[in-house]
Amino acid sequence: MAKELLKGNVAIAEAAIRAGLQAYFGYPITPQTELLEWMSARMPELGRAFVQAESELGAINMVYGAACTGARVMTSSSSPGVSLMMEGISYIAGTELPAVIVDVMRGGPGLGNIAPAQADYNQIVHGGGHGDYNLLVLAPSSVQEAVDLTVLAFDLAEKYRTIVVVLLDGSLGQMMEPAELPPMKPLKTAYPEWAARGEPGDSRRVLSSIYLDPPAEEVANVRILNRWKEVEANEVRYKEYMLEDAKIAVVGFGTSGRVALSAARAARAEGIPVGLLRPVTLNPFPNKQIERLAETVDSILVVEMNAGQMLEDVLRDVKGRVPVEFFARVGGIVPLPDEILNEIRRMASQPLSTTGHPRDRWLKRMPQIMA
Amino acid sequence: MQNEIIIAGFGGQGVLFAGQLLAYAAMDEGKEVTWIPSYGPEMRGGTANCTVVIADEEIGSPLVRNPKAVLVMNLPSLDKYEPLVKEGGVLVLNSSMVPRGVARKDITVVLVPANEIAEELGDRRMANMVMLGGLLAHLEVLPVKAIEKALKDHLPARHQKLLPANIEAIQRGSKF
Numbered sequence: 001m002a003k004e005l006l007k008g009n010v011a012i013a014e015a016a017i018r019a020g021l022q023a024y025f026g027y028p029i030t031p032q033t034e035l036l037e038w039m040s041a042r043m044p045e046l047g048r049a050f051v052q053a054e055s056e057l058g059a060i061n062m063v064y065g066a067a068c069t070g071a072r073v074m075t076s077s078s079s080p081g082v083s084l085m086m087e088g089i090s091y092i093a094g095t096e097l098p099a100v101i102v103d104v105m106r107g108g109p110g111l112g113n114i115a116p117a118q119a120d121y122n123q124i125v126h127g128g129g130h131g132d133y134n135l136l137v138l139a140p141s142s143v144q145e146a147v148d149l150t151v152l153a154f155d156l157a158e159k160y161r162t163i164v165v166v167l168l169d170g171s172l173g174q175m176m177e178p179a180e181l182p183p184m185k186p187l188k189t190a191y192p193e194w195a196a197r198g199e200p201g202d203s204r205r206v207l208s209s210i211y212l213d214p215p216a217e218e219v220a221n222v223r224i225l226n227r228w229k230e231v232e233a234n235e236v237r238y239k240e241y242m243l244e245d246a247k248i249a250v251v252g253f254g255t256s257g258r259v260a261l262s263a264a265r266a267a268r269a270e271g272i273p274v275g276l277l278r279p280v281t282l283n284p285f286p287n288k289q290i291e292r293l294a295e296t297v298d299s300i301l302v303v304e305m306n307a308g309q310m311l312e313d314v315l316r317d318v319k320g321r322v323p324v325e326f327f328a329r330v331g332g333i334v335p336l337p338d339e340i341l342n343e344i345r346r347m348a349s350q351p352l353s354t355t356g357h358p359r360d361r362w363l364k365r366m367p368q369i370m371a
Numbered sequence: 372m373q374n375e376i377i378i379a380g381f382g383g384q385g386v387l388f389a390g391q392l393l394a395y396a397a398m399d400e401g402k403e404v405t406w407i408p409s410y411g412p413e414m415r416g417g418t419a420n421c422t423v424v425i426a427d428e429e430i431g432s433p434l435v436r437n438p439k440a441v442l443v444m445n446l447p448s449l450d451k452y453e454p455l456v457k458e459g460g461v462l463v464l465n466s467s468m469v470p471r472g473v474a475r476k477d478i479t480v481v482l483v484p485a486n487e488i489a490e491e492l493g494d495r496r497m498a499n500m501v502m503l504g505g506l507l508a509h510l511e512v513l514p515v516k517a518i519e520k521a522l523k524d525h526l527p528a529r530h531q532k533l534l535p536a537n538i539e540a541i542q543r544g545s546k547f
Contacts, residue, residue: 005391005398005406031410114411175407175433176391178398262431337432 003178011143011179012076012102012166013038015150020185022071023049025062030114031170032078032104048187056081060088067097068207070195072154072188076102078170079120080111083128089163090129094209096224098157101135102150102166104173107332115332116170118254121309124165125283132221134228136164136235137282141258143177149280151182158192160231167282169255169305171334237280238289242268246275248347249293251314252303253279256328256335260303263340272348282310290317299323299352303340306330308359315358323352326362329369339369372427374512375435378502379420379452380444380465385499389442390421392503396513396521397425405433418447425512440510442502444468444485463505465498481505483547489540494533497540504544515545 006014013035016024024043026036036052043050049066053059059075066073077085082103092099105120107113122128125137136156140146146168153164191197196205211217241261243249248267252260257278267274277293279286290313293300299322302311311326318324327343329335353361376393380386390406397404408421422438424430440461441452445468453473456462461479467486483505485498500522507515519538526534 003398005395005404170410171407171433174410175405176394177405177430178403258430259432259434261429265431334434336434336436338436 003180005176006143006147006179006181007034007174007176008143008146008168009034009104009173010038011147011181012150014042014181015147016074016100016154017042017046017048018182018184019151019154020072020187021048021074021154022187023051023066023073024075025051025053025059025066025073026075026077027053027056027059027081029078029081031106031116031173032076032081032102035076035102035104035173056084057088060085060092063099063101064088064092064095064097067092067099068095068196070191070197072100072158074100074102076104078104078106078114079108079117082120083123086129089135090131090133091209092163093129093133093135093224094131094220095207096161096220097163097207098161099163100150100153100157100166101163103168105167105169113332114170116172116255116305116334117330117332118169118256118305119307119309119330120167121282121304121306124167125285125309133224134162134231134283136160136162136231136284137167138164138237139167139253139280139282140172141254141278142179143172143175144179145280146172147179147181156235160227162227162231167254171255232284235281236284236286236288238286239278239280240289241276241278243275243277243293246273246296247298248272248274248301248344249297249299250274250276250301250303250340250344251279251290251293251310252276253282253310256303256305259335259337260340262337263344266337266341267344267348270345272344274344279310285313287313287317290314294318294321297322299325299347301325301327301340301343301347302358303335304328305334308362311358320354323354324358325352326358328362373430374425374440374510375438376423376425376440376442376506376510376512377420377438377452378423378442378444378499379418379448380468382417382419384419384444385496386419386444387421389499389503390423392518392521392525393423393425393513395525396517397423399521399524400513400517402426403428403430405430407433418445420448440506440512442506444498444502446470449473461506461509463502463509465502467498479509481509481547483544485544488543492536492540492543494536497537500537500540501544504541505547507541508545508547515541
């Protein structure tokens with residue numbers, strides 16, 4: 001199919017539809033609203049379910065109910081709206097149901113603003129709802145990747161009976177890029193044996209997250225964890241740029257990853273051997289790749305649009321073997337390539353320390369960065 | 372090869388559409404392109420801008436501090452972007468809207484009375500197309516023909532009757 005110029009939010013919506021989405025439930029919130037708006041026109045036109053719920057709580061619980069039928073279902077929102085969904089997310093995880101959630105992050109905490117941010121990394125990657133569960137998290141950095149990962153999200157959700165979150169920031173939701181959409185997939189006609197379909201003659205199927213008997217809950221927890229171990233073994237995704245001979249490695253995801261690519265290219269043009277590792281799955285995280293980097297490069301720069309949330313995961317993998325530095329803009333500001341280039345230059349020209357915390361060093365530089 | 376273009380003005384001056392047209396033309400020419408708007412709680416009459424990056428390889432950052440070219444549609448945008456244009460870059464100024472000149476000597480300044488020309492052609496709202504013409508004449512990024520074709524291919528059906536006037540607006544602008 002030919003490339004079209006598509007806005008991130010619209011591209012994700014249409015990709016989900018073409019992946020066989022049967023029901024969408026949501027509530028408008030900037031910078032994600034175009035996604036819901038596209039669904040509101042397209043889903044009824046195709047005879048599929050679209051409901052604008054009364055709130056995000058309504059939307060996620062509609063997703064919960066619809067997911068019990070084994071249908072392909074999704075919702076989308078932005079940071080404060082996703083916070084409201086956390087209870088439902090935990091219930092869906094506890095009931096072991098496939099569902100897709102798109103989170104177009106904005107500046108926070110609280111009501112914050114509507115500008116791009118990545119400050120919900122911990123909430124999505126390391127939990128947010130209660131209980132022992134993992135969300136499979138995909139982080140696109142371009143409109144094409146957003147399309148491809150949205151399609152993948154539905155397959156992974158069903159394969160592992162898990163929630164898959166497509167996690168991006170407001171700038172990717174709002175920007176337009178050429179992208180190729182997949183062909184329209186026919187809607188599914190076969191359903192898994194656990195799905196409550198209400199077919200006459202079927203045995204009774206109870207889907208619930210309640211295990212009042214603790215040993216039964218323990219069995220469920222272990223089953224969920226074993227399934228997650230399969231995800232960890234099979235689904236780590238990442239992209240590498242110019243790392244073959246790199247002495248400095250930049251690690252960044254989503255938009256900060258692609259901004260870092262511009263900085264890395266500019267640094268290469270100045271003769272600094274720098275490369276980029278861009279995690280595509282944030283959970284499972286590319287731990288092995290980071291560990292390998294710690295053996296091959298002299299130093300690592302983590303770039304994020306939050307105050308160092310993924311940084312902690314990188315530090316855990318690096319284990320102090322090489323110096324790690326950190327750069328971020330927070331509160332809804334997208335870093336510019338020249339800011340990251342300055343950090344790379346600084347790392348290439350100065351002795352670096354492995355003592356102390358990179359976040360503390362960054363925080364000390366922040367008054368100059370913000371000026 | 373990469374070119375970055377910021378288009379800035381008041382909301383309602385067609386700033387975002389002019390950028391989208393560049394993006395469509397770049398895509399149709401087989402280039403990599405990103406279009407990103409400033410978005411916020413804004414309204415008609417407030418400031419609006421978008422950044423278009425056109426390149427031959429995978430685009431990293433969709434935002435830049437120092438763009439190769441800026442299309443300035445009003446005074447606040449001139450104040451903001453005049454210092455930021457890359458050395459040797461291009462600043463296209465809608466002289467109908469901006470009462471002052473440009474101090475920088477290290478960039479190409481193109482003064483286009485875009486509102487007057489658009490009004491002559493029948494509609495002030497075509498000032499954005501006149502400005503695009505002015506840009507293409509001074510920045511080797513896309514041929515004027517590519518923009519005209521993009522306009523033909525992507526202008527909504529209800530606006531197709533405006534096509535000849537818009538194409539003339541681009542051509543008039545490209546004479547500056």
